[in-house]
Amino acid sequence: MHLEALRTAGVKLITPRRHGDDRGYFAETFRADVFAAEIGAFQFVQDNESLSSRAGTIRGLHFQSDPHAQGKLVRCTAGALFDVAVDIRVGSPTYAQWVGETLTPANGRQLWVPPGFAHGFCTLEPDTVISYKVTGGYYNAACDKGLAWNDPAIGIEWPDVADAATLSAKDHQQPVLGDLPTYFTWQN
Numbered sequence: 001m002h003l004e005a006l007r008t009a010g011v012k013l014i015t016p017r018r019h020g021d022d023r024g025y026f027a028e029t030f031r032a033d034v035f036a037a038e039i040g041a042f043q044f045v046q047d048n049e050s051l052s053s054r055a056g057t058i059r060g061l062h063f064q065s066d067p068h069a070q071g072k073l074v075r076c077t078a079g080a081l082f083d084v085a086v087d088i089r090v091g092s093p094t095y096a097q098w099v100g101e102t103l104t105p106a107n108g109r110q111l112w113v114p115p116g117f118a119h120g121f122c123t124l125e126p127d128t129v130i131s132y133k134v135t136g137g138y139y140n141a142a143c144d145k146g147l148a149w150n151d152p153a154i155g156i157e158w159p160d161v162a163d164a165a166t167l168s169a170k171d172h173q174q175p176v177l178g179d180l181p182t183y184f185t186w187q188n
Helices: 032-038
Strands: 002-005 012-015 018-021 024-027 044-052 058-064 072-078 081-087 098-103 110-113 117-123 128-135 144-146
Touching: 044 072, 058 081, 072 081, 072 098, 072 117, 081 110, 081 128, 098 110
Parallel strands: none
Antiparallel strands: 002 012, 012 110, 018 024, 044 128, 058 117, 058 144, 072 110, 072 128, 081 098, 081 117
């Protein structure tokens, strides 16, 4: 696996090595020993998957607060998506900064989104499937939080296909960063 640190502290782009021939390829998409050595000893507790039928579908920005904070290891298994992580750890040197990567089955890339980050994505093709492993706590409705996808203070450069009409009712009402309570603080 090739791991690349991105400009926002803690977020990593992971590209598994593929071994291929005329039949296709084989790749290890996760190895606990490599993950622990390169990123940290996180225990994954749940796998999630969602299908978005329309290109331009926006989901997020989501996170879970303590005591059920989650890290996410995200990949795209069908279609294509623009995946985003926003640092919401107060005091972090990259607080309020975002990173975005295009994930597709063809490029095999995965994005590691640590606890303390809001996560969201925009589908680039119809029938896009996102699959992700989560650490920390299982889904907990009381800890399910969010951040406005289009907060100008963050300035995410969403793809042109992004369609606000696809937002869920919950995501239409998420607060901007300036109104978000402090859920995470930077710990060096």
